[in-house]
Amino acid sequence: MYRVQLQNFEGPLDLLLFFIRRDELDIHDIPVARITDEYLDYVRLLEEIDLDGVGDFIYMAAILIGIKARMLLPRPELDDEGEPIDPRAELVQRLLEYMRYKEAAGHLEGRYEVRAEQFVRGAASAVRGAIEGDLEPSYRVSVFDLITVLQRVLEEAPDEPPVHPILRYDYTVEEQTEYVLRHVRGGKTSFVQLVAKRPKGFVITTFLAILELVQRRAVRIVDGVTAEDFQLAPGERPQVHGSLEAAVISKREE
Amino acid sequence: MESLTRVTEALIFAADEPVAGTAIAATYAEVTGNDEVDAAAVEEAVAALNGAYAEEGRVFRIQAWAGGFRMATVREVAPFVRALVAAEEERRLSRSLMETLAVIAYKQPVSKPEVDFVRGVDADYALKKLLEKKFVTVVGRSDAIGRPLLYGTTDFFLEQFGLNDLDELPRPREIEQLLNDPAFVHERTELLVNLDPDQREALRTDAEPATEHE
Numbered sequence: 001m002y003r004v005q006l007q008n009f010e011g012p013l014d015l016l017l018f019f020i021r022r023d024e025l026d027i028h029d030i031p032v033a034r035i036t037d038e039y040l041d042y043v044r045l046l047e048e049i050d051l052d053g054v055g056d057f058i059y060m061a062a063i064l065i066g067i068k069a070r071m072l073l074p075r076p077e078l079d080d081e082g083e084p085i086d087p088r089a090e091l092v093q094r095l096l097e098y099m100r101y102k103e104a105a106g107h108l109e110g111r112y113e114v115r116a117e118q119f120v121r122g123a124a125s126a127v128r129g130a131i132e133g134d135l136e137p138s139y140r141v142s143v144f145d146l147i148t149v150l151q152r153v154l155e156e157a158p159d160e161p162p163v164h165p166i167l168r169y170d171y172t173v174e175e176q177t178e179y180v181l182r183h184v185r186g187g188k189t190s191f192v193q194l195v196a197k198r199p200k201g202f203v204i205t206t207f208l209a210i211l212e213l214v215q216r217r218a219v220r221i222v223d224g225v226t227a228e229d230f231q232l233a234p235g236e237r238p239q240v241h242g243s244l245e246a247a248v249i250s251k252r253e254e
Numbered sequence: 255m256e257s258l259t260r261v262t263e264a265l266i267f268a269a270d271e272p273v274a275g276t277a278i279a280a281t282y283a284e285v286t287g288n289d290e291v292d293a294a295a296v297e298e299a300v301a302a303l304n305g306a307y308a309e310e311g312r313v314f315r316i317q318a319w320a321g322g323f324r325m326a327t328v329r330e331v332a333p334f335v336r337a338l339v340a341a342e343e344e345r346r347l348s349r350s351l352m353e354t355l356a357v358i359a360y361k362q363p364v365s366k367p368e369v370d371f372v373r374g375v376d377a378d379y380a381l382k383k384l385l386e387k388k389f390v391t392v393v394g395r396s397d398a399i400g401r402p403l404l405y406g407t408t409d410f411f412l413e414q415f416g417l418n419d420l421d422e423l424p425r426p427r428e429i430e431q432l433l434n435d436p437a438f439v440h441e442r443t444e445l446l447v448n449l450d451p452d453q454r455e456a457l458r459t460d461a462e463p464a465t466e467h468e
Contacts, residue, residue, distance in 0.1 A: 010350075011374040012375070013373070013374035013375075053375065053376070060374065087296065094372075097372060098374065099357050101353055101360070101372060101373075102353055102356075104353040104424065105355070106352075108355065108356055108415060109352050111415045111417065111424070112352075112416075115416035116415055117328060118317065118326035118328070118329060118332070118416070119327045119332070119335045120327075121267070121325065122270075161350075
């Protein structure tokens with residue numbers, strides 16, 4: 001069963017940094033209750049989309065809830081020297097360390113690109129085999145930006161009409177991939193244009209199809225992402241290679 | 255009797271991978287019987303060669319990568335070389351792979367659980383990819399419980415990133431500088447996938463290595 005790998009995009013620490021940046025929070029004084037609520041909202045949505053790798057997010061949710069609980073204690077916890085411990089401190093340290101490595105990764109990428117412009121004798125043929133093209137896109141837009149848009153759209157998406165218990169209409173990522181490609185090939189289109197007024201199952205499956213197509217570079221996200229929508233255009237490889245095993249999303253009985 | 259400079263130039267040209275100064279000196283000594291040349295003399299020869307290349311307007315320089323020397327074309331002619339090798343696949347690494355690589359490069363030797371912890375996600379896929387690409391390799395086993403494998407970067411990694419040794423890894427900025435960076439505060443929606451090379455260049459922080467002089 002094929003699943004889009006969320007960890008190829010970003011993880012729970014990225015999500016926390018996403019909130020901190022977006023809400024312009026002070027990383028040394030994180031409002032735990034608020035960030036935990038926002039975080040849990042996202043995790044619920046991630047679970048509904050059924051992306052792989054949600055386990056790491058749930059684990060972080062548990063950590064956040066634990067910190068929130070400790071912040072509510074009437075008396076501060078004390079360390080070995082009798083100094084009060086900030087329950088957030090360990091997490092903040094982790095976030096800061098993570099940021100340093102992200103920064104380092106940016107520098108490394110710069111070095112990589114410079115090196116890529118310098119060719120050695122017979123370089124291309126010798127090296128080409130060892131460094132295959134990576135199918136993962138160099139993703140600058142956060143996948144959480146896209147999920148924010150999905151959240152908005154889902155709020156307005158109608159539920160599926162009541163269906164006969166024997167007949168069930170399922171949408172597959174494979175079908176939606178073709179659907180998206182058909183519309184994108186004609187030129188630029190947007191997520192909202194693709195899914196407006198469609199039922200929730202359609203919206204979610206189309207979203208997954210888009211993630212898959214971006215991963216395969218068949219489609220690009222262009223022009224920046226707003227809270228309401230994002231634009232799509234043909235990618236570097238407009239054909240989808242091979243076949244996807246269908247990921248079936250059916251309407252869950254509410 | 256050929257001079258060390260000419261021999262250095264010949265060996266670096268003919269080699270298929272970075273060749274160490276000590277290897278050049280040893281080869282020179284072997285053939286000429288003059289064993290007073292050392293790696294320092296080779297470095298001087300390299301500097302002289304690069305100086306001559308620059309003066310003559312040549313399109314290659316000798317770079318110091320992975321503890322050895324290698325000739326490579328200058329960046330200005332990249333568009334032409336690339337066009338000749340039109341079939342070359344896109345070599346971009348994803349952000350996720352680059353971050354995992356950064357953790358390993360700076361923390362090595364490091365076990366997978368440590369990498370998972372720093373990144374907050376299971377690094378299994380990224381680690382496999384990096385091993386495949388030969389940027390990373392197993393360097394030993396930890397003494398910790400379960401005796402997990404330890405990973406580190408390879409010489410190939412150094413070469414592909416234009417680094418002479420691990421000391422040349424860019425220094426991460428201090429936390430204060432990170433927090434004060436305006437890019438951290440505001441939404442970043444630039445799409446590197448969509449930018450043309452000039453725009454990308456403008457966004458890059460100091461990426462030029464010290465050896466880059468044309």
